[in-house]
Amino acid sequence: MTITAGRVGVFGALMVAAAVVVVPVLGLAAPAQAHNYVVSSTPSEGETLTALPAEFSVTTNGPLLDLGGSVAGFAMEVRDADGRYYGDGCVTVDGATLSEAAALGAAGDYTLLWQLVSTDGHTVSGEIAFSWEPPAGFEPSASAASPAACGNAEPAPAASAPPEVRSNADLGDVLWIGGAIGGVLIAALVTFLIVTRKKKA
Ligand SMILES: [Cu+2]
Structure with missing residues (x-):
């Protein structure tokens, strides 16, 4: 029961941390699309x-x-x-x-x-x-x-x-945002696994 509560607590904290990181990433990306x-x-x-x-x-x-x-x-x-x-x-x-x-x-x-x-x-x-x-x-x-x-x-x-430059740039923005979110999620997962192993040890 204690271990379960601990895991939920760590996971919850990680999700909050991920959200805190993701929000500024999206905020920074927005001006790049501001035609x-x-x-x-x-x-x-x-x-x-x-x-x-x-x-x-x-x-x-x-x-x-x-x-x-x-x-x-x-x-x-x-x-x-x-x-x-x-x-x-x-x-x-x-x-x-x-x-x-x-x-x-x-x-x-x-x-x-x-x-x-x-x-x-x-x-x-x-x-x-x-x-x-x-x-x-x-x-x-x-x-x-x-x-x-x-x-x-x-x-x-x-x-x-057709505005060729615009379509290319928008695709680049999407890929960049996708990459940033993916990176944050991978970092959160790795951190979660490390924390979990330390608890077990
Ligand atoms: Cu633009």
Whole structure:
């Protein structure tokens, strides 16, 4: 009875110790997965614009990656229901906001595609559907069959391209967390066996 109670007590203590170790491990791992996420945009999802804003923009929860003035990895594309593109493809990165001078054609449904680089270096992308009801006298902008590249020889990265970096990094995070938990459990088991043997001896 005494031995049993002792074992339960030791095992209980080990489980508490394991929990105490595991919780900080998970807490430390969380920031590694903290990609920037969108908190506001112009236009917003599902919005019907009735006047052309000065610029289209996407604002995230934190600063975007500062690449020393380069906007490589950042892109915005505006596409109509017929698959035609508008705008010059020139984007500006300022703090938490990615923006582009606004340009639209005739009335209809549009999609704003965006791609940005989080502070942690991961690429995040998405799209915002909106409608356009231009005011009387609006002059539609010219459109193109493919996204403009801001006059650069280097074409802008397609906003719809799968973010390869993100998926790899997330898999790495999962493996790292799994490894850390496994290590803690093995350490707890080894300690339990050592304590048990000492009790028997
Ligand atoms: Cu990330």
